[in-house]
Amino acid sequence: MNKTDLIERYEPSDRINHWLVAITFVLLALSGLALFHPAMFFLTSLFGGGPWTRILHPFIGLVMFVAFAGLALRFWRHNILDKNDEQWLKQWQDVINNREDKLPEAGRYNAGQKLLFWVMVLCLVVLLATGIVIWQPYFAPKFNITAVRIAVLLHALAAFALMLGIIVHIYAAIWVKGSVRAMTRGYVTRAWARKHHAAWYKQTTSGSGPK
Amino acid sequence: MALQSLDIERRSATTTQPPDQRQALKVAKLIDISKCIGCKACQSACMEWNDLRDMVGTSDGTYDNPRDLTENSWTVMKFFEVEPDGKLEWLIRKDGCMHCADPGCLKACPSPGAIVQYSNGIVDFHEENCIGCGYCVTGCPFNVPRISKKDSKAYKCTLCSDRVAVGLEPACIKTCPTGALVFGSKEDMKEHAAERIADLKERGYQNAGLYDPPGVGGTHVMYVLQHADRPELYALPKDPKISPWVSVWKGAAKPLALAALGLAALVGFFHYIKVGPNEVEEDEKEGK
Numbered sequence: 001m002n003k004t005d006l007i008e009r010y011e012p013s014d015r016i017n018h019w020l021v022a023i024t025f026v027l028l029a030l031s032g033l034a035l036f037h038p039a040m041f042f043l044t045s046l047f048g049g050g051p052w053t054r055i056l057h058p059f060i061g062l063v064m065f066v067a068f069a070g071l072a073l074r075f076w077r078h079n080i081l082d083k084n085d086e087q088w089l090k091q092w093q094d095v096i097n098n099r100e101d102k103l104p105e106a107g108r109y110n111a112g113q114k115l116l117f118w119v120m121v122l123c124l125v126v127l128l129a130t131g132i133v134i135w136q137p138y139f140a141p142k143f144n145i146t147a148v149r150i151a152v153l154l155h156a157l158a159a160f161a162l163m164l165g166i167i168v169h170i171y172a173a174i175w176v177k178g179s180v181r182a183m184t185r186g187y188v189t190r191a192w193a194r195k196h197h198a199a200w201y202k203q204t205t206s207g208s209g210p211k
Numbered sequence: 212m213a214l215q216s217l218d219i220e221r222r223s224a225t226t227t228q229p230p231d232q233r234q235a236l237k238v239a240k241l242i243d244i245s246k247c248i249g250c251k252a253c254q255s256a257c258m259e260w261n262d263l264r265d266m267v268g269t270s271d272g273t274y275d276n277p278r279d280l281t282e283n284s285w286t287v288m289k290f291f292e293v294e295p296d297g298k299l300e301w302l303i304r305k306d307g308c309m310h311c312a313d314p315g316c317l318k319a320c321p322s323p324g325a326i327v328q329y330s331n332g333i334v335d336f337h338e339e340n341c342i343g344c345g346y347c348v349t350g351c352p353f354n355v356p357r358i359s360k361k362d363s364k365a366y367k368c369t370l371c372s373d374r375v376a377v378g379l380e381p382a383c384i385k386t387c388p389t390g391a392l393v394f395g396s397k398e399d400m401k402e403h404a405a406e407r408i409a410d411l412k413e414r415g416y417q418n419a420g421l422y423d424p425p426g427v428g429g430t431h432v433m434y435v436l437q438h439a440d441r442p443e444l445y446a447l448p449k450d451p452k453i454s455p456w457v458s459v460w461k462g463a464a465k466p467l468a469l470a471a472l473g474l475a476a477l478v479g480f481f482h483y484i485k486v487g488p489n490e491v492e493e494d495e496k497e498g499k
């Protein structure tokens with residue numbers, strides 16, 4: 001494919017940052033699920049056993065929070081919801097049935113992506129705050145027992161919401177062909193940009209490249 | 212303890228029934244607070260039998276020594292100077308694990324087999340399976356488990372499960388000089404308690420009663436209290452039960468969340484099968 005047919009969507013530092021979050025997320029999801037449900041306890045083997053899973057999980061969590069904060073600072077401006085997004089969300093049936101041409105033009109991110117972004121921001125904040133409250137042996141003993149009990153439930157709920165969100169995120173990347181390459185290679189095709197993010201396409205290519 | 216491996220009623224983080232073929236007699240320790248003189252022989256016996264030595268601490272001006280339960284002090288005498296009816300009473304309660312019939316520690320524990328409940332009712336920690344997460348502390352309505360600063364494992368009273376398994380009474384019972392501590396079948400202990408309560412009532416303790424809180428399914432360590440209507444005088448919770456936060460977390464949330472995550476992945480898969488990928492068509496590639 002001709003290089004002029006490609007548009008840069010993510011620069012190398014964006015990609016590295018994203019995959020740092022992705023890797024830590026996978027580690028946290030596996031170790032977290034291991035401690036959440038007995039059926040998943042076998043996953044502790046991946047981390048060197050139960051005690052190691054307990055020891056590592058919160059430290060990996062800190063890395064994820066810092067990495068995610070970087071991602072959030074990079075992208076929050078593109079994720080502010082507007083009137084168009086409201087319409088987009090109302091037409092969710094067109095979204096899931098591949099009738100993209102009927103939807104309002106999306107900017108750099110569509111309403112679904114924006115919504116997911118803010119859900120993740122909220123989840124990460126809750127996970128960090130509650131995670132510190134239940135962190136053994138360093139912080140948990142310093143907190144009131146009721147606070148620990150509430151934190152442990154909120155931590156599980158926020159993790160659940162985040163995992164559900166990431167399932168949607170990963171599926172959308174598989175479903176919308178060409179998206180994975182944006183995050184692995186950094187580039188999308190002009191046609192991809194026109195189809196999925198028309199407003200962004202117009203903005204980035206205004207006055208340059210073939211019409 | 213391995214000796215009782217056939218008598219396990221519940222096992223932490225285990226969704227199937229553990230080996231439970233033999234049905235042991237439900238046991239209980241009865242602590243008659245009206246007979247306790249606060250000699251702490253039970254504390255010493257506990258240390259001796261379990262081979263534990265606590266650090267020398269500091270005095271806070273009371274007889275409580277150590278001040279609280281620790282990973283090395285599985286039972287501690289707590290002294291309360293109270294004036295419930297306008298006259299001074301010195302209430303001495305032997306604190307420690309209550310061995311709940313519905314143990315919050317076991318419910319909260321994420322590690323298979325780190326906490327077991329024998330069919331005789333004893334709730335025991337198996338430290339070799341403990342991962343040090345502290346969830347048992349979160350689950351306990353009585354603030355009993357302690358995480359060791361040395362090995363990050365949880366410790367508490369075992370009700371001398373090793374002694375009971377071979378037909379002996381717990382070490383604290385063996386040593387009590389006044390008969391304030393008695394051990395036997397739960398039924399017998401309730402009968403004995405009823406006699407003691409009748410005696411106390413005769414002697415003017417109108418509200419004497421048994422502390423065997425139903426909120427946790429009853430306990431295998433019970434108290435005869437002079438003021439059963441006011442357990443807070445002894446720093447005992449009035450109606451202990453597993454916190455609703457813990458119940459939701461380790462109850463409905465656990466299977467529902469896992470099912471929902473699996474379902475979400477499945478919905479994604481079938482969505483792909485139904486509508487197919489969202490691809491850029493050939494004619495779209497040409498540009499307009």
